[in-house]
Amino acid sequence: MTLESSPDHVDVLSLLEPLDAGLEPALASLRARLARDAQLTHTLDVAYRVVDSPVGKLLLAATDRGIVRVAFEVENHAEVLQRLSQTISPRILEAPARLDDAARQLEEYFGGTRTEFDLIVDFRLTRGFRLSVLQHLPRIAYGRTESYAEVALAAGSPHAVRAVGTACATNPLPVILPCHRVVKSDGSFGGYLGGPEAKLALLTLEAAA
Amino acid sequence: MGKRQAVSKKPFELVVDEQGATVLRVCRAVLGVHDADDAWSDTFLAALQAYPDLPQEANVQAWLVTIAHRKCIDHLRAGSRRALPMDSPPEHASNLGLPGEDHTELLDAVTHLPPKQRQAVAYHYLAGLPYKDIAVMLGGTPEAARRAGADGVKALRSALAGPSALVDGPELAHSLPKGEIR
Incomplete structure (x- = not known):
């Protein structure tokens, strides 16, 4: 879209605007579907989700081996994801399902009803x-x-x-x-x-x- | 944006953030609103798979549109095998999934264009690709691609301007009591 901005181009774009009808809701469900499909076809190297907690929003990320990263908001979630892209794989999507278990256990921990975590951990970021x-x-x-x-x-x-x-x-x-x-x-x-x-x-x- | 930052590839989630809407518009223009969803899914799943191998300096949008182009062709072929010709959809078919929206005219007009015109309009105007790149995708010369784009736009304009001019006459006639016409 940045290549040409002639009056003709702008004109045609407004002509085509009806294609945008319902675009946002369609995209939202397509992205959820992509996350599911990617998981099913083993194309997703890092799945992540963000959960609320008493110590701020936590980023949770998992590979197919287990949970690999938990990050506080002060660590800057965007930067953390960028580093995961570099060190593990850029095949990263927000795909909450893989982290359902971790999210539930964290919720129980912060609720005071869980005293230890029962999760499979991927230790690949440390040695x-x-x-x-x-x-x-x-x-x-x-x-x-x-x-x-x-x-x-x-x-x-x-x-x-x-x-x-x-x-x-x-x-x-x-x-x-x-x-x-x-x-x-x-x-x-x-x-x-x-x-x-x-x-x-x-x-x-x-x-x- | 500079070379230095380009060393690390951004998470694919950001690619979906930045390009998802454009690719969906392109798929809608080429296939119609219905099949566009499947083509979008096929496109991004294939792109996710190939993403680690994409050269660092590649134009991500052009790469995605090229994948979308191939996935849309698959759908166009599957569509004709199912004997559901795109060019004569049942009336109002393109309005499905758009409750309360009155955009049928443009969407009908788009599905009535020959595929090459739809593709040229989508890739040039919606995705901003130059005609020389579109020519490579469609086969043929840049000049032919440019002509397909121009013809497509012209056809859309006249389709949108046309019906209201045509509809006025007959509708008036119908609304008049029978006896008074003669």
């Missing part, structure tokens, strides 16, 4: 020592905390305290892999990729239950 740290996180019980030093010890490298901090700060699956349960040894919270208020909110939620 090495960070992976060992992330795999240890679910063993910190609901409502409890561990210090960075304790986690370093548990992950097999007692001196790698700073590296534990990095692993938590780059956790691709916050909330589900509970890096919010890792705090400083002096009892203060330490940082959190969803912001300090989000960490406080999650720890408060778990302490109340």
Whole structure:
């Protein structure tokens, strides 16, 4: 449309306007159908959806192997999707069905009725020592905390305290892999990729239950 | 938009955001409102499949319109095999799915155009493709594509202007009491 904007072109476009009748609702249902078809034909490498939560909108993304990414709003969902396009595949669609289970479990968690997640996790966005740290996180019980030093010890490298901090700060699956349960040894919270208020909110939620 | 950003391909969801409406308009112009939905679905599913291999510098819209062109041809052929000729739809057929809208004239006029004219009008005016690219898709010279586009527009204009001029006479005659005409 940008190639030509002669009076003739504009004129013809207005002539063709009736083609736009009901375009938006048609597109909405076609996009839902595309998401379903892509899932059925195994053409969809990353499915995502956005859910509301007490700590803001969460982006949930899953490959065919499992949930691969949870992102806070402050991480910028558009940028997160762009990075997934680069690191996993650009075959990315908003396709809520693949994340029904994760969305339901998160809702239960935030409602205080779920204390651990039962989801298949795709760990492909992490490796090495960070992976060992992330795999240890679910063993910190609901409502409890561990210090960075304790986690370093548990992950097999007692001196790698700073590296534990990095692993938590780059956790691709916050909330589900509970890096919010890792705090400083002096009892203060330490940082959190969803912001300090989000960490406080999650720890408060778990302490109340 | 610059070369630097082009290094990483955008998520396909954004391609659907940006191009979905244009491709649906093109499919509607070529096939009519009904079959357009299926052609759109076929187009985007095929595009999703091929997307990782699309060269970084490719024109995404032209690529999608080319896929849509092939999918629409499949539907045109399937349509003629089912012996449901596009060129003589039952009256008001093109109004289905558009409740309360009174756009039948244009949509009827479009479905009455020869396929090449419909395609040339859709690809040039709705998708903004230059006639030299359209010629490659349709087979033939750019000049022939340009002529098909111009003829299509001319036919649409006269179809839209025509009926009201024609309809006036007979309708008046019908509305008059029989006896008074003679």
